Amino acid sequence: MVARALTVAFEGIEARLVEVQCAVSPGLPSFQIVGLPDKAVSEARERVRAALSAMSVALPSKRITINLSPADLPKEGSHFDLPIAMALLAALEIIPPEDVAGTVALGELSLDGTLVAVLGALPAAMAAAEGGYTLFCPASCGPEAAWVDATRVFAPSTLAQVIRHYSGQAPLTPATPGEVVRNHGLRDLMDVKGQERAKRALEIAAAGRHHMLMVGTPGSGKSMLAARLPGILPELGAGEALETSMIHSISGLLEQGGISRTRPFREPHHTASVAAIVGGGKGAKPGEISLAHNGVLFLDELPEFPRMVLETLRQPIETGEVVVARANAHIRYPCRFLLVAAANPCKCGYMTEPSRACARAPVCGDDYMGRISGPLMDRFDLRVEVPPVAYSDLDLPPSGDSSASVAARVAQARARQAARFAGHAGMRVNADVEGALLEDIARPDAEGRALLMRAADRFGLTARAYHRLLRVARTIADLEGADTVRAPHMAEAISYRLMGVPEGVGG
DSSP states (O other): OOEEEEEEEETTTTTEEEEEEEEEEEESEEEEEESSOOHHTTHHHHHHHHHHHHOOOOOOEEEEEEEEEESSSOSSGGHHHHHHHHHHHHHTTTSOOHHHHTTEOOOEEETTSSSOOOOOOHHHHHHHHTTTOOOOOGGGGHHHHTOOSOOOOOOOOOHHHHHHHHHHSSSSOOOOOOOOEOOOOOOOGGGGOHHHHHHHHHHHHHHHHHOOEEEEESSSSSHHHHHSTTTTSOOOOHHHHHHHHHHHHHOOOOOOOEEEEOEEOOOTTTTTTTTHHHHTTTTTTTTTTHHHHTTTESSSSSSOOOHHHTTTTTHHHSSSEEEEEEETTEEEEOOEEEEEEEEOOSSSSSOOTTTTOTTTTTTTHHHTTOOOOOHHHHSSSEEEEEOOOGGGGGGGGOOOOOOOOOHHHHHHHHHHHHTTTTTEEEEEEOGGOOHHHHHHSOOOOOHHHHHHHHHHHHHTTOOHHHHHHHHHHHHHHHHHHHSBBBBBHHHHHHHHHHHOOOOOOOO
16 A cells, blocks of 8 residues: 655745655565655654654554655755655554545654654645645644645644544644734934935835945944835735745744744845855755845945855846756745945045045055946946044934834835836836836936936946936936926936946946
8 A cells, every 4th residue: 555645845935746655565674765865854764763653653564665756856854754754654544544645744753753843834835725735734833834825734743643633533723824023123214313315315225126335434324224224115015925935934034933024134244155145055045135035135345245246146136036056956036135235435444534544545445346346336226425424413313204204205105116017017116117118107308318318428327327217216206206207306316326436436
């Protein structure tokens, strides 16, 4: 007799169904797992044997073979323990084989039969729902998986509860979704003294998801400004929250099954590797750019990042996705993020201050900022100089609008964009639009177009820069509630494009 259960193997955020087949046949006593298992899967036989022994279930003196089908798909992770145990129990007719055959299961077994939390419960629930199956997962994973209401999710704490459920002694109740996590401790823009121009640029960046670079001396407030960006961004929509949570699920970042509505804010250190930023390593896991999907990726001390790391950002910025290519797999992750970067004007940081400038200026600044290539610099829509704040200004009362006020304007601008792109798949904000649609929605008036032409000729703007100026001008108009892009909108967009870091900086 061959008993069957189902589980999943992960390829990126996609969960592929795997059939766990168990055959108990005459022969020398053995317990074999085949079907390209990795070390963790191969060791499942010892965990399953110990867990069954803890429940006084003795394995027969026969040949036990577990096959993971399709056999040519690599199987990784400890989540295969539970489906292997369930298929074995079905083969021994301890639980009904026909019921187990319609169940997707994942979970790691302790030696005493307790189920341990594993990664990827949310993608597994999605795969179960698409196939019309029931899902079994550890109790701590139940609130996460239950967000997929198209399938029933049972979350036992032990393998013994699984047996009692199938035998009818103590049926399990379906798991309920976790809490919606809302971060109420976000920092307020009013905490930053001065820097009104940089705050305005943050508002524009948040409204249209435009990439932003801040250049200023050490201690001028660049990191403080970036840390307050999540407080002015709108909450994740239902679809965005599910997209983001799928990535965080396979990375183990979902706490107690809660789905967060706050947009991610990732700030990797400048010593991070290519695999850490883009994705890769063992199992081709998602990198920081994917963990920041639908949120913010903040790169502080931008020129200090290895050049190879920075250059890998160019394609994901344009496409909104990254393909981690390996010899045996090509894993695709979404990575539509808002890039915010900060940099000092030179190595010592004080080139722009006459009283403290080093003797190597301006060569010092050219060499330092030259670490950022021209093509990458061209992708920053907003470039802002962040000057130092005078000591006398630090004692002044807070100035400018609060994060709540700015967030309200950003939300209104985002609502206009959502209505504008309602019939266009893959477009949510102005940064996504291109082609003929961009020319249609961002066409400036005659004075604005003349201003754009003069700027393009004067500063030698690339075609990419030209279109990005149109997008930023459209966002500024949305913040004002204007239907047409006018000359003042275009002038402000141009000023952010050219101020702080001159066009063409970088090698």
